[in-house]
Amino acid sequence: MAKHETPLLDQLESGPWPSFVSDMKQEAESRAKNANNINYQIPVDVVEDLLGVLELSYKDGETHWKHGGIVGVFGYGGGVIGRYCDQPENFPGVAHFHTLRVNQPSGKFYTTEYLKQLCDLWELRGSGITNMHGSTGDIIFLGTTTKQLEEIFFELTHNLKQDLGGSGSNLRTPADCIGSARCEYSCYDTQDLCNHLTQEYQDELHRPAFPYKFKFKFDGCPNCCVASIARADMSFIGTWKDDIRIDQESVKAYVAGELKPNAGAHSGRDWGKFDIQKEVIDLCPTKCMRYEDGKLEINNKECTRCMHCINVMPRALRPGKQTGCSILVGAKAPILDGAQMGSLLVPFVEVNKENDYQEIKDVIEAIWDWWMEEGKNRERLGELMKRQGFQKLLEVTGIDPVPQHVQEPRHNPYIFWKEEEVEGGWERDINEFRKHHLR
Amino acid sequence: MALDYEECKQKVLDGIEKKSKSKSKFYFSDLAKMMDAKPREAKKIVTQMVEEGILVFWSSGSTSMYGLKGAGKQSAAEHED
Ligand code: HEM
Ligand code: SF4
Ligand code: SF4
Numbered sequence: 001m002a003k004h005e006t007p008l009l010d011q012l013e014s015g016p017w018p019s020f021v022s023d024m025k026q027e028a029e030s031r032a033k034n035a036n037n038i039n040y041q042i043p044v045d046v047v048e049d050l051l052g053v054l055e056l057s058y059k060d061g062e063t064h065w066k067h068g069g070i071v072g073v074f075g076y077g078g079g080v081i082g083r084y085c086d087q088p089e090n091f092p093g094v095a096h097f098h099t100l101r102v103n104q105p106s107g108k109f110y111t112t113e114y115l116k117q118l119c120d121l122w123e124l125r126g127s128g129i130t131n132m133h134g135s136t137g138d139i140i141f142l143g144t145t146t147k148q149l150e151e152i153f154f155e156l157t158h159n160l161k162q163d164l165g166g167s168g169s170n171l172r173t174p175a176d177c178i179g180s181a182r183c184e185y186s187c188y189d190t191q192d193l194c195n196h197l198t199q200e201y202q203d204e205l206h207r208p209a210f211p212y213k214f215k216f217k218f219d220g221c222p223n224c225c226v227a228s229i230a231r232a233d234m235s236f237i238g239t240w241k242d243d244i245r246i247d248q249e250s251v252k253a254y255v256a257g258e259l260k261p262n263a264g265a266h267s268g269r270d271w272g273k274f275d276i277q278k279e280v281i282d283l284c285p286t287k288c289m290r291y292e293d294g295k296l297e298i299n300n301k302e303c304t305r306c307m308h309c310i311n312v313m314p315r316a317l318r319p320g321k322q323t324g325c326s327i328l329v330g331a332k333a334p335i336l337d338g339a340q341m342g343s344l345l346v347p348f349v350e351v352n353k354e355n356d357y358q359e360i361k362d363v364i365e366a367i368w369d370w371w372m373e374e375g376k377n378r379e380r381l382g383e384l385m386k387r388q389g390f391q392k393l394l395e396v397t398g399i400d401p402v403p404q405h406v407q408e409p410r411h412n413p414y415i416f417w418k419e420e421e422v423e424g425g426w427e428r429d430i431n432e433f434r435k436h437h438l439r
Numbered sequence: 440m441a442l443d444y445e446e447c448k449q450k451v452l453d454g455i456e457k458k459s460k461s462k463s464k465f466y467f468s469d470l471a472k473m474m475d476a477k478p479r480e481a482k483k484i485v486t487q488m489v490e491e492g493i494l495v496f497w498s499s500g501s502t503s504m505y506g507l508k509g510a511g512k513q514s515a516a517e518h519e520d
Contacts, residue, residue: 068499070506075489099500153481168496168503169467173494206505207489208496209467209482370479377466378502 003045004052009072024051024259027128038123040146046127049093071146073153075210079164101165104133106141106191107178116161125152137175171204171214176218176331177225183425187238187323188351194218211375222307229342233381235328240320243350250316251296324350332384340382346401347404350408363397370396447474447484464497464504
C-alpha cells in the first residue's frame with residue numbers, strides 16, 4: 001500500500017511510453033523491502049514522499065519546491081544544487097532533496113562494476129534515483145540531505161575517483177562525444193581534449209567567478225552528437241582541411257545496391273532503389289558534387305563539411321587526413337531569451353596534444369578575460385557578442401577576419417575605420433596643410 | 440602587482456555591510472567592484488575568504504552568488520546554521 005494516493009501520477013503510467021512514475025514506484029518498493037539490508041542514511045520513504053509532493057503539485061497546479069540554497073561541499077561553489085520542499089511536515093522524506101552533479105567520465109564509458117558502485121553509494125546516502133545523464137552531460141544524483149553531502153563527496157573522490165561537476169556561474173562539466181574511441185568519423189581525440197581541459201580548468205569549474213554559466217562541448221566531427229553547436233558557449237567541432245577521401249569502387253557498389261546506404265539505418269521500410277543523384281548529389285547544400293560516367297567528383301573548395309554524403313556512403317567517403325577542429329562560440333539554449341547557435345570563430349586549428357593544446361587554450365583564456373571584464377551579471381557569452389559585436393570578439397582574441405566569418409552581405413554601406421588603421425591617423429599639421437590650401 | 444588580502448577583505452566586508460539592509464547575496468562582480476580589482480585578482484581574494492569561512496556560496500542551480508556566512512534568511516530557515 002503506497003504511502004500517498006497518487007491518482008494523477010498513476011495516469012502517467014498508462015500509454016505506450018516508459019514512465020518515470022513506474023520507475024519511482026519500483027524504487028520506493030525496493031527501499032521499503034530492503035532486501036540487501038542497507039543502512040539507509042536518508043529517510044527510507046524518500047521516494048514515496050517525492051511521489052506524494054509531486055501529486056500535490058499536480059493537484060495544486062504549483063510547485064512545492066523552494067529555489068536555491070547555500071548547500072555545497074566545502075570549498076566548492078558548484079556541483080550541489082540545494083532543493084528544499086515547502087511542505088516538510090507532510091513530506092518529511094524530501095524536506096531536503098538536494099541534487100548532485102557528478103562529472104561523467106569522458107565519452108561516458110563505464111564498466112558495470114563502476115555503475116554498481118555509483119548505485120550502491122546512492123542507495124546508501126541518497127534517494128537511489130539518478131538521471132543518467134542530465135542534458136548537461138553529468139551523472140545526476142537526485143535527492144539527498146545536507147548532512148550526507150560531505151560523506152558522498154569523500155566517497156566519490158576517494159573510492160570512485162570521480163569529482164563533482166559544475167553548476168551556477170562556473171565552467172560547467174565539459175562534455176564530449178565518444179570520439180575516436182569508437183567512431184571512425186572522429187577528426188580528433190575528443191576524450192583527451194575534454195579530459196585535459198577539465199583538469200586544466202579545475203578552478204573555473206569549482207569556484208564561480210564568471211558572470212554566468214560557461215559550457216565547453218566537444219564533437220569529433222560535424223555530425224555534432226553532443227550538439228555542441230547549439231548549446232555550448234565554446235564548441236570544438238572536428239573537421240578537416242584537405243579533400244574528402246573517395247573510394248570510387250565503393251561508390252559504384254552503393255549505386256549498384258550492393259552496399260546499403262546509411263549503413264542500413266533506414267531499413268524499416270522499402271524506400272526503393274538507392275538513387276545517388278537524388279539522395280546525395282542533389283542534397284549537397286553547396287552543390288559541389290557531381291556523379292557522371294560512374295565517377296563521383298567533389299569540388300572540395302566549396303564543401304562545407306556538412307557530413308551528409310559521408311553519412312550516406314560511409315564505405316565510400318571519409319573525412320580528409322589533415323584533421324583538426326573548428327571553434328564556434330556563443331551558442332545558448334535558454335528558456336526565456338531564445339536560443340542562439342554558435343558562430344564560427346576559428347575555422348581550423350590543429351588539435352595538438354604535444355603542446356598541451358596551447359593554441360586552443362589561448363583562445364579560451366582571451367575570451368574569458370573579455371567576458372569576465374565586460375559581461376553583465378547573468379549575461380552569456382553569446383549575448384555579450386551581440387551587444388559588443390563580433391568585431392570586438394575578433395579584436396580581443398587577436399584573430400584576423402577571414403571570409404569564413406562572414407555570415408551574410410553587410411547591410412550597412414559605411415566602413416568605420418579606427419585611427420590606428422589609417423595611415424597617418426586623424427591628426428594633421430595645420431601649418432603644413434595651409435601651405436598648400438588657402439583659407 | 441598582487442593585491443593586499445587584508446585590505447581587500449576589509450573593503451568587501453565594508454561594502455557588504457553598507458548594503459546589508461537591502462541585500463544578503465552578492466554577485467561576484469559586485470565583490471570585485473567593492474575591492475576595485477580585475478576579476479582574476481578579485482577571485483583570489485574571494486576564494487581565500489571562502490576558505491576562511493567568511494563568505495559562503497549561494498546557488499540557484501544556474502546562478503551563483505556570495506554572502507556572509509550566517510547572513511540572510513536561508514541559513515536560519517533551513518536550520519542549517
Ligand atoms: C514541471 C516541472 C519541471 C520542469 C518542466 C523542469 C525542467 C527542467 C529541465 C528542462 C532541466 C534540464 C534537464 C537536464 O539538464 O537534463 C531541469 C533540470 C533540473 N531541475 Fe527541473 N524541472 C521541473 C521540476 C523540478 C523540480 C520539482 C525540481 C527539484 C525538486 C527540479 C530540479 C532540477 C534540478 C536540480 C535540475 C538540474 C539537474 C540536471 O542537470 O539534470 N526541477 N529541469
Ligand atoms: S560527433 Fe562525429 S565523431 Fe563524434 S560520435 Fe558523432 S559522428 Fe562520431
Ligand atoms: S560533406 Fe556536405 S557539403 Fe561537403 S560534399 Fe558532402 S554533402 Fe556536400
